[in-house]
Amino acid sequence: DAGVIQSPRHEVTEMGQEVTLRCKPISGHDYLFWYRQTMMRGLELLIYFNNNVPIDDSGMPEDRFSAKMPNASFSTLKIQPSEPRDSAVYFCASSSGLAGRNEQFFGPGTRLTVL
Amino acid sequence: GESVGLHLPTLSVQEGDNSIINCAYSNSASDYFIWYKQESGKGPQFIIDIRSNMDKRQGQRVTVLLNKTVKHLSLQIAATQPGDSAVYFCAELNNAGNMLTFGGGTRLMVKP
Numbered sequence: 322d323a324g325v326i327q328s329p330r331h332e333v334t335e336m337g338q339e340v341t342l343r344c345k346p347i348s349g350h351d352y353l354f355w356y357r358q359t360m361m362r363g364l365e366l367l368i369y370f371n372n373n374v375p376i377d378d379s380g381m382p383e384d385r386f387s388a389k390m391p392n393a394s395f396s397t398l399k400i401q402p403s404e405p406r407d408s409a410v411y412f413c414a415s416s417s418g419l420a421g422r423n424e425q426f427f428g429p430g431t432r433l434t435v436l
Numbered sequence: 437g438e439s440v441g442l443h444l445p446t447l448s449v450q451e452g453d454n455s456i457i458n459c460a461y462s463n464s465a466s467d468y469f470i471w472y473k474q475e476s477g478k479g480p481q482f483i484i485d486i487r488s489n490m491d492k493r494q495g496q497r498v499t500v501l502l503n504k505t506v507k508h509l510s511l512q513i514a515a516t517q518p519g520d521s522a523v524y525f526c527a528e529l530n531n532a533g534n535m536l537t538f539g540g541g542t543r544l545m546v547k548p
Contacts (some may be wrong), residue, residue: 325479352534364480364525364538377535412479418534424470425536427479 325428327413333434339401342431345394346415354425355388355398356412364412370396371418403435444523446543455513457542459526464507468529470536471500471511475522483511483524513544521546 326345334340346353354369368378373390381388385404390396400407410432414425449455461469467488472480486493486500486509493500499512509526523543527536 363540366535366537369535371534414479424482424485427472427481429477430479 325413325415325426327411327428327431329431330429331432331434333436334403335436336404337402338435339399340403340407340433340435342398342411342413342433344396344398344413344428346396346413347426348394349417350415350426351393351418352416352425353390353396354414354416355396356414356427357409358412358430359409367398400433403433405435408433408435444541444543446545448545448547449516451516451518451546451548453516455511455516455520455544455546457511457513457524457544459509459511459539459542461507461509461526461528461539462537463528463530464504466528466530469500469502469509470527470529471498471509472525472527472538473520473522474525474541480525516544516546518546518548520544 325347328343332340351372355367356364357367358364365380367380368388369376370390373393386400388398410430412427412430414427416425470485471483473483474480484495484498484500486502491502497514501510513520521544523541525541526539529536
């Protein structure tokens, strides 16, 4: 298995531009999580999906952030418009909801720099 | 790389020594805990987990201890190697059983 796949690995954009981050979870996993990692706040959960349905988006910082999961093998996190304070590493993770197994598998992350 | 330069507590150990990384958790009702390792340029990677009905669990070179009385977790790494250099996070599972809350992390540096 290739693991969780994220693209792009690096994104540099200018303030005000739209940014779309992409994630392909591990096949068969029914949970998908988006995290943000910054120096100041560490690793924060933004939103998670179960069976493609958003379950908890209380970690999404503002309306400028949105996430979708149109099918079991693809999710996007969009920031529109982007701001310099959105600069961070964004991780996608997936897990299987089978009882007793809660390990989340993380992707390599996307480093976002907003100038 | 994709790991960020967090201002983290740092533990520096000599190669071959044992390492102990500590973590305090917040929710006394949490019943599942995980230790993750994050190497430079990579996402967090699962190391070992433990449920609240246990106070110790051993893996290969790693042991996790859970003290529910004081809400404390520790990760012990035996015979620490340079490849163990990374940031280590503890995480607790919420009551609903789906969301992990991560601690701030500890940077382990292994001196050859």
